[in-house]
Amino acid sequence: MRRWNGWGDDTITYPLPASAARFLEQLIGPGTPPQDVRLEEAAAAVPPSRLPVHPLVLDSPIERIFHARGQSLPDWITLRCGDIHPLPDGVAYPSTESEVRELIGYAAAVGAGLIPYGGGTSVVGHINPLPGDAPVLTVDMSRLSGLKRFDDISHLATFGAGITGPDLEAQLRARGFTLGHFPQSFELSTLGGWIATRSSGQQSLGYGRIEKLFAGGKLESPAGSLELPAFPASAAGPDLREVVLGSEGRLGILTEATVRVTPLPESENFHAVFFPGFEQGLSAARQIVQARLPLSMLRLSTPTETETTLALAGHEYLIGLLERLLALRGVKDNKCMLLLGFAGRDAVIKTSRKEALNIADNCGGIRAGRTLGSRWHKNRFRTPYLRNTLWEMGYAIDTLETATGWDNIPAMIEAIESALRSALENEQVHVFTHLSHLYPYGSSLYTTYLFRLASNPDRRKVASETLRRWQTLKMAASQAIVAQGGTISHQHGIGTDHLPYLPAEKGKLGMAALAGLCKQFDPIGIMNPGKLV
Template sequence: RYGRIEQLFAGGRIETLKGTLDIPTIPASSAGPDIREMILGSEGRIGLITEVKVRVTPLPAHESFHVMFFPSWDKARTACRKLVQNRTQLSMLRLSNATETETQLALAGHPGMIGLLESYLGLRGAKDGKCMMTFGVTGSKRQCRNALKETRELCREFGGIYTGKQLGDKWAAKRFTMPYLREALWELGYAVDTLETATDWDNVDKLLNQIEENLRNQLNEKKELVHVFTHLSHFYTQGCSLYTTYVFRVADSYEETLARWKTLKTSTSEIIVNNRGTISHQHGVGKDHAPFLPVEKGELGMLAIGSLCQTFDPAGLMNPQTLVQK
């Protein structure tokens, strides 16, 4: 509903080493390449944004989050694709695979209530391998009611089991606090990181499986287990993003822990860019992802990006080695 930053960024002012670049707030234009898009994703290589104007949306009258369970990944993924391609008016959609679903339910606490939920879902045919879909409806009462009705009717065709708002409310309450678990896990001797990409619908399962299999097995020689799970989010009619979390044990030294992370991160990044995925759907490029960008953009694309950086910063002073490693 609210859009990503590239949709919200309407214009602004950028101070560059070649002078001030002003971008007017025009709703849409076909007048040549979009200068606004040049700034988006440039990660400071062109200049500093000193003034920004964004598109805003009025606060909705109503907003609520709901949870649906599916008996299998195939049915769940297909239902999500149908919802998006039918343009059902959902403000948020997230689909956890079976391992993430199991992990999320374990982290929810209240084992008695979760046990009852598991029993109910089992009776309805969603037991081992079940997947959890969280979705939001936003707008007027009528809009929310219609979106919820349409979602439930479509998901029912794929074995979807609606469980109400309780788990959705829990997600909304904890959505910005879950990242803080990283520090608690570190204290317990575990490192956690995430990586993400996006790909077309026909490649989602293949790429997801390749990512998870690589992360899960990459430390086998060290006899170390890696806990891996994924959810889909940021859905598009063409495809969606894949957001993967992986947890591994901290080594006896910082250097060995860093080496384990580099092994996991680098090998998986290579798989992503060589199998129709973007090196970054939402985390940006920076220095970690810069070596993988040429695979996605191609030789001519990288020449164009490098020429743009050269135009605004010929000495390479602005955020060097980021995005373009020259």
């Protein structure tokens, strides 16, 4: 069963080795395990629904709690302290497009806000009801999730937008194809959510971001239906797919999506290379991606992230052996790790792997083979479960991301990490970064930061102080990103958390254009109000 106040399936855990626990305690101090509220207690505090009765709308406290928040750290704080307000007043599970239109009409008639809900994995507040007098209806798209059409000649597949990553891939792999879109939230997130937030998958270097994969679909809005034909290309005016991409539920509900799929690769493998310092690793990564080699993934960790990754991995004997072997080759304290992914035909992989590893060799890289890369690939969707483990130990962990040009990457990393390390008085913050999505012109930067939960016998005081710490950290890092000229979001979207910083990126006219689009599709303002604009 899905956890109601944390990540993933409640039968899956991510145990932390004792050596890793000692590592964290040395960095930021001992954690104090919190006293989380039980689901029954939270349900008892749910107020009555403000929505009139409708046959498609459920209003039980449990349904409303399960759809009340996403997966951001503030969401976790709210859920685990039990002070979950506001909540949606009802949850609907449409199974047809006509039921989606019926629910939009119902929301308009009763003056309710309407929040589209995919997998509930947003980390920036996309699906959260906002305070106000109007009732809120959350529309869960999980029943609109089937494969509708498959074209193995044009390599196009059409799905209900509520399909999750594993179900989508299972349908395609049975036919010898893949979408190749693997965000870290893959196991829970949905195709419609990927499109609505302009998602990036871990292997987007090879398969492309969701805007490349999204070919067309259907959007149901208060103003009517929008159909987007799946042309291979078109010069017929502005591309309306781009209007839907990143719209975050403000324009309507995406009910159907056609995506461009790829035949399954003959083989796939991942390699690790270590560099004596970040400068050498950065140079190698840039040269490899600018060579336009057909890789599926590049991921470069800073020295601090490399150290943290190895420390949290456990397997002390094997990691110790690796450290000694690298030290013999002159790669010691400031080492950084580059992961390279290859997917496709065997002959192509052989050639591109040789070229990429030769570039790494010329930049001082030491090849470490496939073991670490394969282990990362095996556990890549298990890593988010570490958040549950750390919380129960008294630690909070959160991430943020941006993207910038190659010339600005070192300064951007320094600005973000310095802002986070110095943001809290009397508390240590552990910060580390990797480059996760690389382009010939620049890269995304993905920063993780850990700090201690507040310690207090009063659960609400723990929540209040921990939330204050997060707000201080998030603001410091966001301001650093804007000041340094990066995008406020490369892959997480805007929601509510990034809303204050969007005008700096879009400008006054750009924000007016976005508001105009919302008004055109949603003239009465019921679609996911308060998000994006």
